[in-house]
Amino acid sequence: xxxxxxxxxxxxxxxxxxxxxxxxxxxxxxxxxxxxxxxxxxxxxxxxxxxxxxxxxxxxxxxxxxxxxxxxxxxxxxxxxxxxxxxxxxxxxxxxxxxxxxxxxxxxxxxxxxxxxxxxxxxxxxxxxxxxxxxxxxxxxxxxxxxxxxxxxxxxxxxxxxxxxxxxxxxxxxxxxxxxxxxxxxxxxxxxxxxxxxxxxxxxxxxxxxxxxxxxxxxxxxxxxxxxxxxxxxxxxxxxxxxxxxxxxxxxxxxxxxxxxxxxxxxxxxxxxxxxxxxxxxxxxxxxxxxxxxxxxxxxxxxxxxxxxxxxxxxxxxxxxxxxxxxxxxxxxxxxxxxxxxxxxxxxxxxxxxxxxxxxxxxxxxxxxxxxxxxxxxxxxxxxxxxxxxxxxxxxxxxxxxxxxxxxxxxxxxxxxxxxx
Numbered sequence: 084x085x086x087x088x089x090x091x092x093x094x095x096x097x098x099x100x101x102x103x104x105x106x107x108x109x110x111x112x113x114x115x116x117x118x119x120x121x122x123x124x125x126x127x128x129x130x131x132x133x134x135x136x137x138x139x140x141x142x143x144x145x146x147x148x149x150x151x152x153x154x155x156x157x158x159x160x161x162x163x164x165x166x167x168x169x170x171x172x173x174x175x176x177x178x179x180x181x182x183x184x185x186x187x188x189x190x191x192x193x194x195x196x197x198x199x200x201x202x203x204x205x206x207x208x209x210x211x212x213x214x215x216x217x218x219x220x221x222x223x224x225x226x227x228x229x230x231x232x233x234x235x236x237x238x239x240x241x242x243x244x245x246x247x248x249x250x251x252x253x254x255x256x257x258x259x260x261x262x263x264x265x266x267x268x269x270x271x272x273x274x275x276x277x278x279x280x281x282x283x284x285x286x287x288x289x290x291x292x293x294x295x296x297x298x299x300x301x302x303x304x305x306x307x308x309x310x311x312x313x314x315x316x317x318x319x320x321x322x323x324x325x326x327x328x329x330x331x332x333x334x335x336x337x338x339x340x341x342x343x344x345x346x347x348x349x350x351x352x353x354x355x356x357x358x359x360x361x362x363x364x365x366x367x368x369x370x371x372x373x374x375x376x377x378x379x380x381x382x383x384x385x386x387x388x389x390x391x392x393x394x395x396x397x398x399x400x401x402x403x404x405x406x407x408x409x410x411x412x413x414x415x416x417x418x419x420x421x422x423x424x425x426x427x428x429x430x431x432x433x434x435x436x437x438x439x440x441x442x443x444x445x446x447x448x449x450x451x452x453x454x455x456x457x458x459x460x461x462x463x464x465x466x467x468x469x470x471x472x473x474x475x476x477x478x479x480x481x482x483x484x485x486x487x488x489x490x491x492x493x494x495x496x497x498x499x500x501x502x503x504x
Contacts, residue, residue, distance in 0.1 A: 085420070086191035087413075088212060089136040089261060090128040091181040094121050094149070094198035095170025097142065110305050111198040112148040116318040119152040120305060123201035123318075128194070129160030131208050132420040135413075136188040137163050139198070140170040140181040159459065175279050179268045185261060189409075191215075193264060194256035195282050199305040202317060203256070210296045211258040221286045221293035222258045225251040226300055254298040257282045259291075267291060333430060336493035342389030344381040344490070349483040356484065358436065358443075359450035359467065360412055360457055365441045369484060372401040376411035377486045378434055378450065379457070383411070385432075385490035386418040390425060412457045419458065427494035429458055433466040438484040443469035 094111045111121040121139070128134055137160075141149045149167055168184045170177030178195055185193060192215050194208065207224050214222035232245035264282065267289035271279065279285040283293045305314050353368025359378040369375035383395045399414055419429065432454060436443050443450070451467040458465070472479045 085133060085417075086216065087135045087189075087417075088131075088133050088192040088194060088258075089138070089185045089188050089190040090131075090134050090256075091178065091185060091193055091195045092121070092124060092128065092137065092139040092198050093170070093174060093177055093181070093195065093255075094145075095140045095142045095177040096174070096199075108148065109142070109145065110311065112145065112152060113305075113311060115201060115311075115314055118155050119148070120201050120314070121149070121198040122152045122155045124196065124198050124203065125153070125156050125164070126160075127201065127203040127205075128196065128208075129163055130157065131205055132423045133212060134160075134194070134208075135163060135416055135420075136165060136185060136190055138165045138181050138184045139167045140177040141167045143169050162456070162459070173277050174281070175268070175271065175277050175285065178282060179272060182261070182265045182268055186265065188261075190261050192258060193261040194258045195264075196256040197304055200255055200302055201305070201314065202299070202301045202303070204299055204302070207297075207299050207302060208256065211256055214294055214296050215258055215260065219294045220259065220263060220291040221283060222296045223251075223283045223293050224254040224256055224258075224298035224302070225295050226254065226298045228252055251295055252298075253281060253283065254302050254304075255281075257293075258296075259286065263291065333428060333493050336426075336428060336495055338427075338494040338496040339430070340389045340492050340494065342385040342387065342490045342492070344384030344386075344388060344488040345485070346377045346380040346384065346395075347477075347483055347485040348375045348377045348380075349477075350481070356441065357411075358446070358484075358486075359434070360410075360453040361446060361449045363441055363446050372407055373399070373409045373414070374411055377484050378436060378454070378488070379411035379415055381486040381488035382432060382434065382454065382458070382490060383414045383418045385488040386415065386422065386429070386492065389490050389492040390418075390422055390427070390494075392418075392421050415457055422492055422494075425494055427492050429460055429464075429490065430493045431464045431466075431491040432458060432460065433489045434468065435487045436467070436469045436484065437472055437478050437486065438469070439471050439474070439479060439481045443467075 097109055112119045168180050211222045228247045228250040232247050234243040234245055267286050270289050271285055286293055305311050348369040348371050350367040351370040355362050356365050356369050357374050357376045380395055387394055395414055447467050451465050455462045455465045477483055478485055
């Protein structure tokens, strides 16, 4: 199972080197191709299928500007974005605040990225995550230095040529296991060190080994007025990464597949059940290693079945402690990520809930709306039905709840797809 990643966008700076007497708007909120710079940055990260959570660190004075930037961003990934947090006097303090905000996501990795680098590609992200998957403690997107480097200690003194061999220009994202870089930041804060220029230098100070990962020359940081002009020229030549391949119209996805899922959970002592992400008061709760959401479990299995990628127990083993009490929408998010990586989209979900109690009718609309939100579908593409088993079997004896799900997905039709031997 692919490990999950969070994105931390650093947008709390004031951009003094881009100061313009005509405007006080910080560089990350200047318009680029008709949208704020940070909007493009958020789109680039949010549309990556392995990024499940995002947090932006902003300056307290920029709340309105940030809200406008988020409003202009793609809605396809908006569910991933947590509430923004306020930064501090240094970049290091700001990143530390963002890491704290991501602690409850339980993501495996974090990508720390400058808001003023809007030309980030998925290839750069993929290479960083590959390094972490291979066991790296940290990975730095970087490009080799190609220009001749000169050093002059004081004006008028002779120049010194610097050997550029093995020299790299650091970029962002800088990627780490979330728990490890969080601990490094805590150690730095306790040591009253607040002036590390970037997160790899802090990581190295804390004993971590960081590897280089191929960056992209186009992934430059907008720092000066000349950079902003260059960015405008680059944006006019490139298609900014606002949407992912999974956003293709359904009419273009001609390979239609169906999956069926079934799940059951027994009752135990409690005061509510969770069905389709909705908490429903009841005299008992459902027993399970996660939150025992029988409806979402059935939908996840049906989604995985439609793409031929195992089942929920294979990807989220019930004996794995990291999933104890986990919210089941995380399982469906992972199934949808797998579908997205194949270039596909969900098209329809039909669920039947089988139980004597609680009565589903009063909660049907809420369950349906919750599933639609989790699965990013129009309400018209989600059906929720309920029935009893006429007092037969374990559901008839009020010992538990069962759910059946049918999920339709649409994928690009591959004429060259291999056939079974």
